[in-house]
Amino acid sequence: MKRYGEGRQWPQTLLIVAALVAAGVLLVLPLLVVLTGAVAKGWTVYFAAIHERAALAALQLTLTVAAIAVPLNLVFGVVAAWCIAKFEFPGRSALITLIDLPLAVSPVISGLIYVLLFGAQGVFGGWLGEHGFRIIFAVPGIVLATIFVTFPFVARELIPVMQQQGREYEEAALSLGASGWQMFRRVTLPNIKWGLLYGVILCNARAMGEFGAVSVVSGHIRGKTNTLPLHVEILYNEYNHTAAFAVASLLALLALITLALKSWVEARARSERQTAIIARADEDLL
């Protein structure tokens, strides 16, 4: 059997090598620099940098923000994708555009929007100040900015999955007497679980790594409103390179875990599809 591309091996090899070199220089090399930089002055210094009070506070804040933003976006994303994929309604295309907005706008602008809304000089700033609520330069602002920036990920993963499945499964469940919740839990959710998990992983990765929007609303108060990415920047600006790299390696570790999870989800979803196909092929042979 003649394979596609046979007799054209040179261009093929060249392209593969180019892609590998680009990935190596742009992705792997920086990661290695971070990891070697982190342990350049030995493991003791590395652990000290991570164990420092401000670093731990930053790690805790990053995890807290992700723990609030991701579940909320999970709910928003499922609801929005559900509406868009299963119903026709006025304003549907406007909603699709709105979901993409955070991807189109620079994160810095996203942060500024919240400052303009909730800051001391902002639209609601006066009222909030009088009643003793702090949003900007405090944790609520960071959470809000993170939610905004990570809003599209779950919905965008789910819309094509749900559109492809159509409404028949839900209609079948309803006609068999299922309530809305029973239908969602027993029929819709199992159908979208891999897409949903994938969206959540991406959403989480972005929530923990977000810099621009969070930087604008945070106020950079050490030990209070610094997330991991902001803490890395502060350390770096203070020429404390080893500590900066050490904390960055923590972020890189979170990213690697995310990546591993993502591959696992993809592999599971693929193997489920394949078993189904193989099983059907068996059936045809019988």
Next chain:
Amino acid sequence: MSIEIRQLQKHFGAFTALHGIDMAIEDGELIALLGPSGCGKTTLLRLIAGLETPDAGSIHLHGHDVTRLDARHRGVGFVFQHYALFRQMTVFENIAFGLRVRPPSSRPAEAALRAQVERFLDLVQLGALAQRYPDQLSGGQRQRVALARALIIEPKVLLLDEPFGALDAQVRRRLRRWLRHLHDELHVTTVLVTHDQDEALDVADRIVLIHQGQIEQVGSPQQLQDHPKNLFVSRFLGEINHLPARLCDGQLLLGNARWLAPEGSLLADGAVAVGVRPYDWQCGDQPGPDRLPATVTDARWLGGRYRVELDPDIVGGSPITAEWLPAQLPNHEPVSGDRLHLKPNRLALFAPA
């Protein structure tokens, strides 16, 4: 009365899917909604199930007005064209679904539930495949799972959307006989949607023929085939020859032939269309006043019968198709160029198209 529909209307934007449908279905009937694609038959079925809401009119099931009732509470079994089996559930769990989602007060205990599912598995002859997943079944098996799943909730009416559409021809014929037997056993009022007239003729007690959102005719397969109300109905239910004629004092004039018009025709004298089924031609080799002369242009042996194409001696007449058993023909088999003299055993009259 199982299903009663009054003045039902449905629009999708500017498109009118149904223009005021009136229909009544008796207990235990098997009805086919027949029509070309896009005629509104599936919309009508979905309205009965509560999967769409009508813009006007009402639907009664067993005397209760269900027009505004949620699909979930209608107690209607619906089988989707592509079955919509829950992929992550086994055959057993698919069939059990309708029982498991019942409110706790009316949900059967696990043992009773298992027994009931087993009973329906046996009914559709799938007992051996209970632990399979839908992806591991053939098309015909999936369809039977969908049927069992819809029947286990003891529906007041069973609705089937193109139930045989996704199957290949052999399985389709076998399954529709099987469905007819199942219906005779269970007597659940059943409405099925199809675009295939053979299917409708084969299984249905009555056929509702729908065209462009309106009912063209309702009747038994035989009524529709033998007494079609108009050209559309006659064309849709099997092959038919349409011949231009003049109606004059109860007589039909076609070229030099004169035929008696059927009694009770409401058409005025003048131009009419005569419809004759291919198997309703009488063939002779002698001319006569009631005989339409025609020249054979093609004749084929189709196993058991001849199929003959003829050119009639009518100005502006299109070719005629006739089907004859060997015993119905004069001594020799027809060949191109033969002159034959035709007379219909049965004909239908329509206003000209």
